[in-house]
Structure formats: C-alpha cells, structure tokens
Amino acid sequence: MTATIPEVTTNLVPNLQQQLARVASRWTSQQGIQSSAIDGVELIRCDQPSSCGSSVYEPSLCFVIQGTKNILLGDREITYDPLTYLASSVHLPVLGRILDASPERPYLAVKLTVDPQEVADLVLELGDKAPSSDRHHAACPAVECGLCITYMDELMQGALYRLLSLLDSPGDIPILAPLARREILYRALVGEMGSRMHKFAAIDSQSHRISTVISALKDHFAEPLRIAELAEAANMSESTLYHSFKQVTRMSPLQFQKKLRLHEARRLMLAEGLEAATASYRVGYESPSHFSREYSRLFGAPPRADVTFLRGERRAPEPV
Numbered sequence: 001m002t003a004t005i006p007e008v009t010t011n012l013v014p015n016l017q018q019q020l021a022r023v024a025s026r027w028t029s030q031q032g033i034q035s036s037a038i039d040g041v042e043l044i045r046c047d048q049p050s051s052c053g054s055s056v057y058e059p060s061l062c063f064v065i066q067g068t069k070n071i072l073l074g075d076r077e078i079t080y081d082p083l084t085y086l087a088s089s090v091h092l093p094v095l096g097r098i099l100d101a102s103p104e105r106p107y108l109a110v111k112l113t114v115d116p117q118e119v120a121d122l123v124l125e126l127g128d129k130a131p132s133s134d135r136h137h138a139a140c141p142a143v144e145c146g147l148c149i150t151y152m153d154e155l156m157q158g159a160l161y162r163l164l165s166l167l168d169s170p171g172d173i174p175i176l177a178p179l180a181r182r183e184i185l186y187r188a189l190v191g192e193m194g195s196r197m198h199k200f201a202a203i204d205s206q207s208h209r210i211s212t213v214i215s216a217l218k219d220h221f222a223e224p225l226r227i228a229e230l231a232e233a234a235n236m237s238e239s240t241l242y243h244s245f246k247q248v249t250r251m252s253p254l255q256f257q258k259k260l261r262l263h264e265a266r267r268l269m270l271a272e273g274l275e276a277a278t279a280s281y282r283v284g285y286e287s288p289s290h291f292s293r294e295y296s297r298l299f300g301a302p303p304r305a306d307v308t309f310l311r312g313e314r315r316a317p318e319p320v
Contacts, residue, residue, distance in 0.1 A: 016157045017083055020065045023164045024108040033111075037170050038163065038177045040114075046107040050098040054298055056263050057088040059114045061188060063152065063160055067107030068100035071147075074250025078149055080109070083157065086149045087193050089116075089200040089207075090214045092249055093259035094147075110160065112184060116211070120201040122185055146200075146214075146248045150192040159183040209234040210248045213241065217253065221260040222284035225253060261285065262298050269307045276303035 028034055028045035035042055046067070064080040071078050072095040079099075080086060101107035152160065163180035166173050189197055199207040213230050230253070231241040242253065249256050261283040268279040280291035295303050 016154070016161060017065065020157065020161055020164065021108055023161070023167065024065050024110065025106070027164075027167050028106075028108065031106075036167060038166060038173055040112060040181070041163065041177075042111045042113075044107070044109040044111065046098045046101045047103045048098070048101055050101075052095050052097045054093065054095055054259075054263070056260070057092045057094055057147070059090060059116050060088050061112045061114060061184065062086045062088070063110045063112070065108040065110065066105060067098065067109075069096060069098050069107065069109070071096040073145070073147055074246075074255075076145060076147070076250045078147060080149070083152045084149055085152050085156070085188075086147060087188060087197060088147055089197065090146045090211045090248065091218050091260075092146050093251075093256065093263065110164065112163075112181065114185070116201065119185060119189070119197060122182070122189060123198055123201045126186075126189060145250065146211075148193045148196045153187075153191070156184070156187045156191065159187050206236075206240075206244050207248065209236060210241075210244050213245060213253075214249070214256070217257055218260060221257050221264070222282065224284075225257055227253060258294060259298065262295055265291070265295065265303070266299065266306070269303060270310060276307075279303070 024043055024045075027036060028043045031045050031047055033042050033044050062080070063085040064082055066082055068082070069080040071080070073092055078086065098107050159180060163177065163184060166177055166180065188194065196207075199205045200211050202208055213234050216230060216233065217225075227238050227241065231238045234241060236244070245253050245256070251259075265276075265279040265283045265285075268274045268282060269276065274282065276292065276295075277288040280288050285291040292302055295306070299306050301309065
C-alpha cells in the first residue's frame with residue numbers, strides 16, 4: 001500500500017527552498033542526525049543513498065528540504081519528496097532508506113519532536129478555527145494510520161525557515177523559538193493533514209485510544225502481551241483494539257511489541273555493552289536463540305555481527 005500526497009493549489013517558492021537548504025547545510029557539518037541549539041529540533045544530512053535501515057519514529061514532524069527517502073510501515077509505503085513533511089502521531093517502528101542524495105546535493109531534513117499534549121492544547125485553543133481540517137472530517141475514517149504526509153505550502157516553508165534561521169542568532173532562540181515552533185504546529189493543524197492530527201488529539205476518538213495503547217506497549221514492552229488488559233484500559237473490545245491498532249501501525253500488537261524489543265536490545269548492546277543473551281532477557285525474550293533469529297530477520301545479521309559492524313563502521317547512522 002503506497003501513500004499518496006494530497007494535491008495542493010499553493011505556489012511553492014523555489015528561492016525559499018534554496019534558503020532552507022543553505023541554512024540546513026550550514027548546520028550539518030557531518031552526515032547523520034545532529035542536534036541543534038533549539039530544543040526538540042534535529043537536522044539530518046546524508047551524502048549518498050543508503051541501504052534499508054530500521055528505526056522507531058516518535059511523535060514528530062519531519063520536513064524534507066532536499067533529496068528523497070522511502071519508508072515502510074508494515075504494508076504502507078511512503079516516499080518523502082523535497083518540500084514534503086510527514087507527521088508521526090505515535091511511536092512507530094519503520095524501515096527506511098535514502099533514495100536520492102549526493103555530496104553535491106545531499107539529503108537534508110529537519111525533525112521537530114512533538115509533545116502530544118502540546119498538540120491537544122493547541123487543538124483545544126483553535127476550537128472551530130481550523131477550516132482546512134474541517135473540510136476533511138467527514139471523509140476521513142474514525143481511525144487513521146499513525147503516519148501521514150503532505151507538501152509544505154509557502155506558509156509552512158516560511159515558518160520552518162524562521163525557525164531554522166534562529167540558529168544563526170542564538171540569543172533570539174529562548175524568546176522566538178517557541179513562537180516559531182507554535183506557528184509550525186498551527187500550520188500543520190489547519191493544513192491538509194490537520195484532521196488526522198485532530199483525531200489523535202481528541203480524547204474521545206478511537207485514534208486517541210489506540211495512541212494510549214501504543215504508549216502502554218512502549219513503556220512495558222518487556223512484559224508479556226496482555227491484549228485483554230490493554231483493551232479494558234482503552235475501553236475497547238479485544239477485536240476492535242486489534243483491528244484499530246493494525247490500522248494505525250500497519251502491524252499487529254505482537255509484531256509491534258517484537259520490533260520495540262529488538263530495537264531496545266540493539267541499543268543496550270551498542271550503548272551499554274551488554275552481551276546478546278543478557279540483552280535478550282532484559283527486553284523480555286526467554287530464549288536467546290529465538291531472539292537471535294528474530295534479530296537477524298529485522299536487522300539482516302545476527303546480534304554480535306551486527307553490533308560489531310555498527311561499532312566499527314564509519315558511515316552515518318540511518319537518518320530520519
């Protein structure tokens with residue numbers, strides 16, 4: 001299943017894209033994900049196409065300025081083109097690879113981490129003042145995939161440029177960055193993907209209930225999976241939870257839990273130096289051999305070989 005980007009009638013501004021690319025290039029001296037002086041803002045650069053890599057998206061807005069990336073969430077395939085942005089409403093394990101990048105014209109992207117409560121507060125403040133979103137409410141199903149993508153219009157490009165430009169004047173960041181950040185969230189909420197973001201923020205919506213289930217799985221992934229308890233906590237039947245969960249994440253709760261476990265085991269081996277068996281027990285596996293088989297299927301190599309390669313490699317980490 002391939003995602004399609006809604007058609008928009010706005011006029012994109014090539015010069016503004018060039019300005020965005022210049023400021024992003026200026027603050028990405030090396031490949032990979034780089035933190036910035038602005039809280040919650042990371043910049044990503046990649047100078048060549050990459051192989052398929054596995055990562056976990058957190059609630060965020062991801063803006064592609066230059067280059068192309070393809071991601072796979074379960075059976076859903078999404079391609080980032082230049083001047084598109086993607087909203088991740090919940091934590092989601094994905095596969096991704098850079099398709100278009102070179103040293104002369106690198107892949108450049110910006111990730112803005114989003115606090116779901118921040119979105120909910122802004123939705124409440126907006127009330128009925130979200131005309132673009134309101135147009136889509138009737139057409140959208142009750143539960144949406146946790147990822148959606150659209151083009152940056154001129155207003156969103158301008159808001160993103162104002163945020164990134166603050167990196168050149170760090171003294172202005174404490175005062176102006178929260179304003180620029182708020183404008184970006186506002187533009188997203190009243191834009192083409194606004195109705196989807198509204199559903200995940202609305203407490204009485206099924207999408208929001210699934211987001212609470214995902215949060216519970218993320219916090220307790222090492223524990224045995226108890227669908228009945230999750231369904232009761234979300235005030236849903238088990239069959240409704242399973243169906244709705246698969247709509248949002250494009251995978252079953254068990255598949256979702258498995259990927260969270262494997263990502264955390266990989267982090268434990270890399271960051272804390274744990275042996276594979278110890279890491280497997282830590283994340284909830286009872287059999288190291290079972291863990292090794294599932295690890296190899298996800299990451300393409302057994303735990304020890306994969307970690308040895310990652311520690312010795314010189315390439316950049318898989319970008320957002």
